[in-house]
Amino acid sequence: MDCDVAVIGAGPAGIQAAIHSSRKKAATIVIGKASGSAVTGTRIGNYFGTGEVPGEDMLAHGRAQAESTGARFVEENVISAMAGDGSFVLGLESGETVNAKAVILATGISRMKLNVPGEKELFGKGVSYCAVCDCNFYRGKRAVIVGNDSEAAVSAELMTGYASETHWVFWDLKANDALVSKARAAGVTFHESRPSAIEGGDRVTSISLEDGTSIQTDGVFIELGAKSAADLALDLGAMPELDDTIKVDGSCCCVGVPGLFACGDVTGKPWQVAKAVGQGCIAGMSAADYARGIE
Structure with missing residues (x-):
C-alpha cells in the first residue's frame, strides 16, 4: 500500500493527525487498533465542548470524521519499520507493507508489564x-x-x-x-x-x-503489544529519550528525521486528550506539507 502520510496509532492524537493530513489532500493511512488506545474503556470529562463521553464513542466519531475526509484505516499492528531513500516502509502483521513519504508516530505509551514477581527486580538482568x-x-x-x-x-x-x-x-x-x-x-x-x-x-x-x-x-x-514508539523511532533513525518518550519541535511536531513526526502521549506529559489532539493537528498538517513538498 502506498500513501503520502502513514499515521501509526488510532487514538485521539493519531486520528486528529489523519483528519488534518487528509484535509490537506495528502493520501493518509492510519495503522492501529482502537482497543490499544489509552482512552478505550474510560470516560472523558475534561475535553472542551463534549461533557462526559465514553472514550470508545470519541474514537468512533473521530474515525468517522477522518474517513469522511479520505483517510483509510488499517486495523493491524506495525511489526517492522525502515527508513529508505526519501520514504518509509512499514511492515504489518498480515505481511502487507505500507510505503509512505511521511510517518507520524502516535502510538501512545506502551511497554506493557506482566506485573509478576521478579520482573521489576530482574529488568536489565535478563x-x-x-x-x-x-x-x-x-x-x-x-x-x-x-x-x-x-x-x-x-x-x-x-x-x-x-x-x-x-x-x-x-x-x-x-x-x-x-x-x-x-x-x-x-x-x-x-x-x-x-x-x-x-x-x-x-x-x-x-x-x-x-x-x-x-x-x-x-x-x-x-512482548505484550505493538512495537513501542521508542522501538519504531530507533528503527526509523530517531533517538528516543531515556524514558522512551520522543522529543519534538513544538512548532511542527517533527522529530529530527526528515519526514518523521510524533504527537500525543508518546511526546511526554501531560497525558491528556486535549494535548494529544492539539499535537495531532500540528503533526498532521506538517506531515501533509512535507509529503506534498510544501515548505
Missing part, C-alpha cells in the same frame, strides 16, 4: 521488553518470549536465529496464524499458560507458569 534490540546478547543462550500478539510471534521466530533454545509463553493467543506457523516451523517451543514469576539472582535463571511448568532460561522477553 528481563527485556525488546527482543529485536537485545537478541544479539543471547547467542547460544536460552530465551523465553512472553506475549499473545503478532509481535511476540515475530520475536519468537527471530530469536531462533540467536538462542540455543526458544520458548514462547502465551495464554490468549491473538497472533496472525501465518506468523504463528513461522514460529512453529522455526523450532519454537510453545507453552499455553500465564507466567506467575521470573526467578534469578544476579541474572534471570527461570520463569514459572501458572500450570506448574518451570522453564530454565537466560532471558525473558516481554
Whole structure:
C-alpha cells in the first residue's frame, strides 16, 4: 500500500493527525487498533465542548470524521519499520507493507508489564521488553518470549536465529496464524499458560507458569503489544529519550528525521486528550506539507 502520510496509532492524537493530513489532500493511512488506545474503556470529562463521553464513542466519531475526509484505516499492528531513500516502509502483521513519504508516530505509551514477581527486580538482568534490540546478547543462550500478539510471534521466530533454545509463553493467543506457523516451523517451543514469576539472582535463571511448568532460561522477553514508539523511532533513525518518550519541535511536531513526526502521549506529559489532539493537528498538517513538498 502506498500513501503520502502513514499515521501509526488510532487514538485521539493519531486520528486528529489523519483528519488534518487528509484535509490537506495528502493520501493518509492510519495503522492501529482502537482497543490499544489509552482512552478505550474510560470516560472523558475534561475535553472542551463534549461533557462526559465514553472514550470508545470519541474514537468512533473521530474515525468517522477522518474517513469522511479520505483517510483509510488499517486495523493491524506495525511489526517492522525502515527508513529508505526519501520514504518509509512499514511492515504489518498480515505481511502487507505500507510505503509512505511521511510517518507520524502516535502510538501512545506502551511497554506493557506482566506485573509478576521478579520482573521489576530482574529488568536489565535478563528481563527485556525488546527482543529485536537485545537478541544479539543471547547467542547460544536460552530465551523465553512472553506475549499473545503478532509481535511476540515475530520475536519468537527471530530469536531462533540467536538462542540455543526458544520458548514462547502465551495464554490468549491473538497472533496472525501465518506468523504463528513461522514460529512453529522455526523450532519454537510453545507453552499455553500465564507466567506467575521470573526467578534469578544476579541474572534471570527461570520463569514459572501458572500450570506448574518451570522453564530454565537466560532471558525473558516481554512482548505484550505493538512495537513501542521508542522501538519504531530507533528503527526509523530517531533517538528516543531515556524514558522512551520522543522529543519534538513544538512548532511542527517533527522529530529530527526528515519526514518523521510524533504527537500525543508518546511526546511526554501531560497525558491528556486535549494535548494529544492539539499535537495531532500540528503533526498532521506538517506531515501533509512535507509529503506534498510544501515548505
